[in-house]
Amino acid sequence: MPKTQKPDFPPPALITTTEALEALCTRLRAERFVTVDTEFMRERTYWPELCVVQLAGDNEVAVVDALAPGIDLAPLAPLFADPAVVKIFHACRQDIEIFVQLFNAVPTPLFDTQVAAMVAGFGDQVAYDGLVAALTGGHIDKAHRFSDWAARPLSSSQITYAAADVTHLRGVYTKLRDRLEKEGRFEWVAEEMAVLADTSTYQADPEQMWERLRPRTNNRRMLGVLRAIAAWREREAQRSNIPRGRMLKDEALLEIAATAPTTVDALARCRGISKGFADGKMGASLIAAIEEAKALPDDALPPAQNHRDGPRPSPALVSLLKVLLAAKCEQHQVAAKLVANGEDIDRLALEENPDVPAMHGWRHEVFGADAQALKSGTVALGVDGKRIKLVKLAG
Numbered sequence: 001m002p003k004t005q006k007p008d009f010p011p012p013a014l015i016t017t018t019e020a021l022e023a024l025c026t027r028l029r030a031e032r033f034v035t036v037d038t039e040f041m042r043e044r045t046y047w048p049e050l051c052v053v054q055l056a057g058d059n060e061v062a063v064v065d066a067l068a069p070g071i072d073l074a075p076l077a078p079l080f081a082d083p084a085v086v087k088i089f090h091a092c093r094q095d096i097e098i099f100v101q102l103f104n105a106v107p108t109p110l111f112d113t114q115v116a117a118m119v120a121g122f123g124d125q126v127a128y129d130g131l132v133a134a135l136t137g138g139h140i141d142k143a144h145r146f147s148d149w150a151a152r153p154l155s156s157s158q159i160t161y162a163a164a165d166v167t168h169l170r171g172v173y174t175k176l177r178d179r180l181e182k183e184g185r186f187e188w189v190a191e192e193m194a195v196l197a198d199t200s201t202y203q204a205d206p207e208q209m210w211e212r213l214r215p216r217t218n219n220r221r222m223l224g225v226l227r228a229i230a231a232w233r234e235r236e237a238q239r240s241n242i243p244r245g246r247m248l249k250d251e252a253l254l255e256i257a258a259t260a261p262t263t264v265d266a267l268a269r270c271r272g273i274s275k276g277f278a279d280g281k282m283g284a285s286l287i288a289a290i291e292e293a294k295a296l297p298d299d300a301l302p303p304a305q306n307h308r309d310g311p312r313p314s315p316a317l318v319s320l321l322k323v324l325l326a327a328k329c330e331q332h333q334v335a336a337k338l339v340a341n342g343e344d345i346d347r348l349a350l351e352e353n354p355d356v357p358a359m360h361g362w363r364h365e366v367f368g369a370d371a372q373a374l375k376s377g378t379v380a381l382g383v384d385g386k387r388i389k390l391v392k393l394a395g
Contacts, residue, residue: 015071021064021071031057031058033085033173034085034086036087039162083109100202106197112193118337118338119189120176120183129142136168136172138171187362206238209231213230220304223304225293228293229289236285256273262291267286327388328370340356344357370390
């Protein structure tokens, strides 16, 4: 049995009916916290296909067959909304996306052990199996990591594998919680949970999807077409429940934006576009989106890349700030990506008082204050043995 289980922990129960799920959720609402995980398939769909939900309380663990005939997952909603029961996940974003789709709400209160591990000094993105081993001495069997969770019936080994994730997670959570409370860092995690608790975190904005493609152009008209067709692809992928890359690859979008075809023949000549696609309803709809973007006035187009970025910071100062960030995060044993990202560093190098997370709260204590001091010339970086240190300079 997993080392995080109690000696008398019962074997996992397989839940296949709404009535059994409702009874389980009623019992779990008496718990202080519940660990949660999911198994889903997404290779052939835009929206994740939920196959299994795993739940563990203090005295029981259950594997809910989300594909069981006639089962209604609605009883999960009151449990996930109960403010008296903390919902524990590891790397929760994809799991939460599923529940936002189901219930239009994020489980609350929420705790993500991956984020907590970054605050507790386990690195930028510690793997779950490594965290289990480090904190509990347990072992995660990866045999069913790439299992077909949509196939039925679920095998006994699949059920055991799914249940082990949430039973181990109980031990991981309690160890991390105690560690963070002892070090006075529990509130640091709470700040990060605010982003994860916002439903907008899990809702892709079609109008912003073009920015993911990182176009290398300052042609505002091309950027306008790219914005329009990337939004078109996102909406069509959502409507058809097809992965966006299967509908049209990124490379095809960039070529279409560059050539802006407005006829079927011109569209069919674009990379990755078949004559059948161009001739059909999808092709006509895509051409309409292109024509609409081409008709936009200049002031409605996205800003050119160089105008949007503005002045560039000194590469040397950026490098210096990155060294300081690494040194301070090493000193405080916190993951650097939680403190500041590349854009934050650029703004710190360029602006006098940028409004970035590193200038507020615990991040300011860990890094932001010293970054400002380094910029102002009141401290310098030195080396103490094998570590970077701050050296105060005479005024």
